[in-house]
Amino acid sequence: MWNWLRKPVAVHQRVLDYENEHSIDKQCLASKASYLVLDFETTGLDAKKHHIVSAGWVRISDCRIQLNSAVYQLVKSPASVGQSAVIHGLHNSQLQQGIELEELLSLLLQELKGSVLVSHHSALELNFLKHSCQNSFGRSPAFKAVDTLKLELYKMQLKGGPVAQNSLSLSACLARYHLPEVTEHHALSDAFGCAQLLLAQLKTRGASCTLAELFQQSR
Amino acid sequence: MQVQEVVSFLKQTPPFDDLAPHVLESVCRDLSVVYIASGEHLLPEPQLLLIRSGLFALNTEQQRLTHLQSGDFYGYQLLLTGLADPDTILCEEDGLVYFLPQQSFDKLRHQYKNFDLFFQRLFSRRLHLYQSNKQQSTSTLKVADLVTRRKVSIASSNTVQQAALLMTEQRVSCLLIEQDEQLVGILTDRDLRSRVVAKSLPASTTVSEVMTKTPQSIETDRFAFEAIQQMSQYNIHHLPVEQDGKAIGVLTTTDLIRSQQEHPVYLISHIHRQHHSEGLNAITPQVQQLAMQLAEQQIPSYEVSSVLTSIMDALAQSWLQIAEQQLGPAPCVYSWLGFGSQARRDMLPSADQDNALLLEKEPLGAVADYFSAVAEIVCNGLASSGQALCDGHIMASNPELRLSLKGWSNRFAKWLNTPDPQALLSSSIFFDMRLIHGSKALFNVLQQDVLARCKNNELFLYHLAKNATQRQPPLGFFKHFLLEQDGRQRKGLDLKKRGISLITDLVRVYALSAGIHAVNTRERLALLQQQAVLTQRQQQNLQGAFDVLAHLRWQLQAEDLKRGRHLSNLLDPSQLNLLQRHQLKDAFAVIIDEQQVLRQRFCREI
Numbered sequence: 001m002w003n004w005l006r007k008p009v010a011v012h013q014r015v016l017d018y019e020n021e022h023s024i025d026k027q028c029l030a031s032k033a034s035y036l037v038l039d040f041e042t043t044g045l046d047a048k049k050h051h052i053v054s055a056g057w058v059r060i061s062d063c064r065i066q067l068n069s070a071v072y073q074l075v076k077s078p079a080s081v082g083q084s085a086v087i088h089g090l091h092n093s094q095l096q097q098g099i100e101l102e103e104l105l106s107l108l109l110q111e112l113k114g115s116v117l118v119s120h121h122s123a124l125e126l127n128f129l130k131h132s133c134q135n136s137f138g139r140s141p142a143f144k145a146v147d148t149l150k151l152e153l154y155k156m157q158l159k160g161g162p163v164a165q166n167s168l169s170l171s172a173c174l175a176r177y178h179l180p181e182v183t184e185h186h187a188l189s190d191a192f193g194c195a196q197l198l199l200a201q202l203k204t205r206g207a208s209c210t211l212a213e214l215f216q217q218s219r
Numbered sequence: 220m221q222v223q224e225v226v227s228f229l230k231q232t233p234p235f236d237d238l239a240p241h242v243l244e245s246v247c248r249d250l251s252v253v254y255i256a257s258g259e260h261l262l263p264e265p266q267l268l269l270i271r272s273g274l275f276a277l278n279t280e281q282q283r284l285t286h287l288q289s290g291d292f293y294g295y296q297l298l299l300t301g302l303a304d305p306d307t308i309l310c311e312e313d314g315l316v317y318f319l320p321q322q323s324f325d326k327l328r329h330q331y332k333n334f335d336l337f338f339q340r341l342f343s344r345r346l347h348l349y350q351s352n353k354q355q356s357t358s359t360l361k362v363a364d365l366v367t368r369r370k371v372s373i374a375s376s377n378t379v380q381q382a383a384l385l386m387t388e389q390r391v392s393c394l395l396i397e398q399d400e401q402l403v404g405i406l407t408d409r410d411l412r413s414r415v416v417a418k419s420l421p422a423s424t425t426v427s428e429v430m431t432k433t434p435q436s437i438e439t440d441r442f443a444f445e446a447i448q449q450m451s452q453y454n455i456h457h458l459p460v461e462q463d464g465k466a467i468g469v470l471t472t473t474d475l476i477r478s479q480q481e482h483p484v485y486l487i488s489h490i491h492r493q494h495h496s497e498g499l500n501a502i503t504p505q506v507q508q509l510a511m512q513l514a515e516q517q518i519p520s521y522e523v524s525s526v527l528t529s530i531m532d533a534l535a536q537s538w539l540q541i542a543e544q545q546l547g548p549a550p551c552v553y554s555w556l557g558f559g560s561q562a563r564r565d566m567l568p569s570a571d572q573d574n575a576l577l578l579e580k581e582p583l584g585a586v587a588d589y590f591s592a593v594a595e596i597v598c599n600g601l602a603s604s605g606q607a608l609c610d611g612h613i614m615a616s617n618p619e620l621r622l623s624l625k626g627w628s629n630r631f632a633k634w635l636n637t638p639d640p641q642a643l644l645s646s647s648i649f650f651d652m653r654l655i656h657g658s659k660a661l662f663n664v665l666q667q668d669v670l671a672r673c674k675n676n677e678l679f680l681y682h683l684a685k686n687a688t689q690r691q692p693p694l695g696f697f698k699h700f701l702l703e704q705d706g707r708q709r710k711g712l713d714l715k716k717r718g719i720s721l722i723t724d725l726v727r728v729y730a731l732s733a734g735i736h737a738v739n740t741r742e743r744l745a746l747l748q749q750q751a752v753l754t755q756r757q758q759q760n761l762q763g764a765f766d767v768l769a770h771l772r773w774q775l776q777a778e779d780l781k782r783g784r785h786l787s788n789l790l791d792p793s794q795l796n797l798l799q800r801h802q803l804k805d806a807f808a809v810i811i812d813e814q815q816v817l818r819q820r821f822c823r824e825i
Contacts, residue, residue, distance in 0.1 A: 065253075
């Protein structure tokens with residue numbers, strides 16, 4: 001929490017590389033784009049106070065989830081996971097075998113180049129990404145994500161009627177599309193579930209849907 | 220780390236369920252996942268498709284509509300043969316499909332024999348022949364338990380005369396041919412006969428010229444069941460057994476038969492030793508016990524049925540002897556006949572009596588009285604030994620079924636010439652007959668007579684074929700199971716009425732049309748194929764379907780026996796695992812196909 005006292009660090013090369021090389025054509029058809037579906041498990045909801053304990057991601061290209069791209073990483077946590085272990089089931093001892101946060105971010109920046117970031121309730125992933133990059137690299141690129149939760153909300157609001165509580169949780173969304181359940185609060189399973197959900201959502205949006213529309217509906 | 224949902228789905232999907240966890244993880248890595256919306260077509264590509272969820276309508280060239288659902292495969296046809304089928308697959312309910320690239324599929328097939336077998340059999344619709352490793356592990360008998368560790372071998376440079384000499388000295392029916400301690404060939408009695416003597420080769424011919432090179436072999440730690448499968452698959456009677464890559468002996472069919480029939484043989488001889496009714500009355504629990512044991516040993520159901528039939532035959536023979544002891548010698552030559560499943564050697568624990576008497580003399584006066592008394596003793600005796608009385612009175616105790624040769628001949632002639640519903644019903648029972656005790660000559664005359672009347676009797680065969688195709692397997696238009704209820708309000712698939720009987724009925728038509736003596740369905744099928752009445756593919760398909768159904772029915776009844784329930788033919792499909800469900804559907808599909816072929820062959824307008 002004393003980070004603001006630190007000397008500003010030179011912007012890390014990783015961030016510069018990312019900013020130079022990452023580009024996405026928003027007019028691209030949503031079905032043709034390449035996606036990286038990401039999920040973090042954290043010690044809490046506040047990116048300023050809490051930490052990432054694990055990350056899982058999987059890639060979608062040509063509207064196919066490519067399981068050979070599936071990655072699951074534990075992250076060394078600077079503080080105890082405390083009570084959050086109840087949710088994600090990861091304990092301090094396991095996390096000591098994880099990689100450093102900086103290493104994870106480098107990996108992610110590399111993976112994200114040219115791909116659209118996707119999450120369910122992406123605000124959390126974006127906040128944690130931003131803060132972590134800020135802390136580790138001195139600056140964070142401007143991340144943008146497609147949010148499957150918002151896509152779902154958009155669809156529901158179009159239909160009209162009240163949106164019931166909990167009806168937007170990942171498991172509720174998967175159930176609505178008759179998709180198989182996933183183990184909740186496991187970063188890779190959640191990322192996989194989210195990827196399945198995105199595939200289903202893309203189908204309902206038709207072939208002409210562009211990335212711009214997805215970003216629009218994710219706001 | 221892989222996605223656990225995908226791994227655990229593969230873990231319960233045959234044939235992936237047999238793969239080791241680390242292999243599954245790597246399979247999982249090779250998959251891609253696609254979401255298909257209803258109304259979309261799944262386009263063929265050289266990948267293995269595994270349906271994860273949703274419902275897909277597969278339309279084949281033959282206009283057969285099949286539904287693919289969770290756990291079903293597609294695309295293996297193209298991967299196995301390189302030929303694409305002009306099928307269309309339409310998604311009816313949104314779902315997920317896993318795609319496995321050809322490269323990974325091929326790799327798995329090369330590395331895991333069972334995986335390969337699964338798809339070969341799925342492709343040839345012979346999934347029933349597939350045995351998952353898990354099933355095998357329930358059978359405890361291993362090759363090592365059966366093989367006699369006695370190796371008799373010779374070098375390939377020796378002459379056949381030396382080989383024959385060695386075989387005679389060592390009293391063996393086959394020799395292993397070794398070179399540098401490696402098995403290079405096998406030479407059997409039969410080889411000496413057919414490849415040497417029959418071809419008039421000189422005694423100086425070397426072994427290497429006539430031996431079977433690189434023979435099939437099996438490791439000691441494999442299950443006996445696998446040995447049986449291998450031997451029947453390659454139609455061999457001698458299977459070299461290896462341990463750590465070195466031959467240690469030979470497993471012969473006799474070894475296998477001995478191992479499997481140890482109990483039955485004992486029981487049968489036990490039955491034959493009984494000269495009093497008390498001993499035979501007490502036999503029921505033993506028969507049931509044996510039936511359960513056999514069913515649990517994963518022995519093919521036809522063998523189990525055959526063993527059970529032998530026991531029932533032995534019981535009938537013993538009761539006849541007891542009757543003769545009580546009543547004195549018979550006043551004339553007679554034959555005790557078995558019909559239906561006993562004749563076909565197809566019996567189950569639930570089988571009731573179907574028997575009759577064929578007499579040398581007309582059943583009049585003292586002759587009639589004597590055999591009436593015999594029938595009374597034997598039928599009641601069999602009932603007390605556990606073989607229930609026949610509800611339809613198809614038993615020798617019914618005077619209508621104690622006839623002379625002339626009487627029986629007239630009876631058959633009547634059925635053949637006026638094929639009314641009653642006659643057709645009778646034909647399904649009476650035309651499968653077998654001698655169980657008494658005069659073989661007398662029986663042969665009757666059988667010749669009946670077969671001669673059937674052959675080329677187009678009208679009769681027409682009605683018989685029509686009758687045989689009246690009932691259909693319980694498979695709906697969308698390839699779903701159609702359930703029905705029995706008298707006890709159990710719901711399920713009637714494996715007998717809508718499965719096994721349909722096959723026996725259909726095979727009977729062919730057999731009678733071709734004048735085949737055999738009554739056992741397997742034997743009939745083999746002969747029909749030999750005589751080119753059926754193609755090899757037809758024979759294999761029917762045989763396979765029959766085996767699947769018979770096996771399931773055995774399991775069902777063994778389970779009933781174990782739980783002391785009423786023996787039933789009704790199968791609850793929800794009790795089936797995925798593999799069995801596939802197998803059963805394949806079996807039913809075979810019957811539907813073959814019924815159509817039968818109709819075309821015999822039911823054209825005449």
